[in-house]
Amino acid sequence: MNRHDAEQIAGALEGAGWSLAESEEEANSIILLTCCVRESAEQRLYGRLASLKSLKQARPVKIAVGGCLAQKVGERMLHEMPHVDLVFGTQQYPNIAVLLEAAENTQVCATNLEGLEFGAGTSFRREQFRAWITITHGCQNFCSYCIVPFVRGPEVSRTIEEVVDEVARHVSGGAREINLLGQNVNSYRLREDGETKFPRLLRILAERFPDTWVRFTTSHPRDLNQEIIGAIAESRTACEHIHLPLQAGSDRILAAMNRGYTAAEYVEKAQDLRRLVSDISLTTDLIVGFPGETEDDFAKTMEVVEACGFDSSFTFIYNSREGTAAARINNDIPGGVKQERLERLMQLTRKLTGVSLARELGREISVMVTGPSRKDPRRWSARSRNNRIVHFERQDADLTGRLAKVVITEAGSWSLKAELLEIID
Ligand code: SF4
Numbered sequence: 074m075n076r077h078d079a080e081q082i083a084g085a086l087e088g089a090g091w092s093l094a095e096s097e098e099e100a101n102s103i104i105l106l107t108c109c110v111r112e113s114a115e116q117r118l119y120g121r122l123a124s125l126k127s128l129k130q131a132r133p134v135k136i137a138v139g140g141c142l143a144q145k146v147g148e149r150m151l152h153e154m155p156h157v158d159l160v161f162g163t164q165q166y167p168n169i170a171v172l173l174e175a176a177e178n179t180q181v182c183a184t185n186l187e188g189l190e191f192g193a194g195t196s197f198r199r200e201q202f203r204a205w206i207t208i209t210h211g212c213q214n215f216c217s218y219c220i221v222p223f224v225r226g227p228e229v230s231r232t233i234e235e236v237v238d239e240v241a242r243h244v245s246g247g248a249r250e251i252n253l254l255g256q257n258v259n260s261y262r263l264r265e266d267g268e269t270k271f272p273r274l275l276r277i278l279a280e281r282f283p284d285t286w287v288r289f290t291t292s293h294p295r296d297l298n299q300e301i302i303g304a305i306a307e308s309r310t311a312c313e314h315i316h317l318p319l320q321a322g323s324d325r326i327l328a329a330m331n332r333g334y335t336a337a338e339y340v341e342k343a344q345d346l347r348r349l350v351s352d353i354s355l356t357t358d359l360i361v362g363f364p365g366e367t368e369d370d371f372a373k374t375m376e377v378v379e380a381c382g383f384d385s386s387f388t389f390i391y392n393s394r395e396g397t398a399a400a401r402i403n404n405d406i407p408g409g410v411k412q413e414r415l416e417r418l419m420q421l422t423r424k425l426t427g428v429s430l431a432r433e434l435g436r437e438i439s440v441m442v443t444g445p446s447r448k449d450p451r452r453w454s455a456r457s458r459n460n461r462i463v464h465f466e467r468q469d470a471d472l473t474g475r476l477a478k479v480v481i482t483e484a485g486s487w488s489l490k491a492e493l494l495e496i497i498d
Pocket of ligand 1: 212213214215216219220221222256257293
């Protein structure tokens with residue numbers, strides 16, 4: 074999502090005649106796009122801003138801070154960081170060129186959360202072969218630990234026609250993979266139409282763009298229903314991967330988190346996905362140390378994780394976000410206990426990921442090449458339909474964006490190694 078936000082900002086600037094500088098030294102404006110979901114990202118931003126101070130003293134360069142944290146902190150950032158020229162919020166991306174101009178001689182803060190314009194300035198794409206498309210913006214679930222509803226505003230969905238038109242533009246521009254984005258794609262148009270239109274969208278995309286892979290993130294366990302699972306199963310283009318954040322396995326903690334489902338309901342949906350969508354990989358997010366989490370609650374999380382056999386998991390220690398409901402609960406867990414639980418959980422999730430990757434050994438699968446591997450440029454990096462990272466030996470020809478058939482030869486801790494069999498397309 075953050076990457077796509079950056080594309081929207083770059084697209085809006087490109088449309089106004091700006092171009093991307095090759096380096097920080099050449100730039101006449103530097104834009105930092107922020108996230109405030111985790112405290113660590115917030116701290117990194119302030120460190121980065123401090124280091125830009127000397128650059129600004131050496132030559133006139135405009136410094137702009139946008140995104141979630143900018144939305145949250147607003148004017149305060151301009152007072153605390155006088156070398157920042159512009160602070161702009163999550164719904165101001167289409168206005169970035171005008172805002173930078175307005176910040177020529179004075180500091181500007183633009184954090185209005187109204188008047189969202191979807192699709193404006195989205196022409197810039199870093200990669201030709203895949204595109205990111207926002208289908209819903211914002212969230213009003215108010216999970217008690219989460220800052221997103223406060224900084225992104227209430228959920229708004231685009232129309233099916235708008236989404237399909239944008240997909241058509243990207244496909245005719247060379248995209249072979251479309252990534253549908255939203256805080257909760259499962260409730261797509263729920264607010265506007267009284268029922269989710271996500272299954273319908275998946276079916277339409279499969280019919281109109283039969284050769285285009287469709288990925289989507291994020292799904293919400295409460296809103297994932299049988300119709301959506303059916304549409305994923307039937308659609309030839311929807312990729313067999315779902316990221317379904319569980320967060321905790323204790324019903325007491327899930328209720329305190331305001332997640333809207335029980336552990337049993339989650340497990341049932343996970344089982345339905347595994348039964349109905351062949352080869353689906355199921356990934357998740359997990360929080361340990363939510364205020365008041367007992368050893369018994371944590372044991373339940375471990376049980377549910379084991380029962381679901383997640384193919385991959387992102388694990389986090391709970392950290393309090395100012396302004397959220399959970400930040401007002403006075404029952405913090407000691408740091409050492411949180412850390413120890415995290416380690417036990419990671420041990421389990423690593424084991425499950427290893428088992429899941431080992432199952433792929435010897436299989437012949439289709440992958441889409443995403444580019445040279447960042448760790449080992451002698452290899453190509455690719456993704457399978459079920460979102461496994463697959464590496465194989467690099468050839469001379471540029472295979473970025475190509476579809477290839479490979480055979481899996483080795484399973485690592487996080488990724489797979491393969492041999493190329495043929496380039497499919
Ligand atoms: S669904 Fe919950 S966790 Fe996800 S963005 Fe909305 S409030 Fe945050």
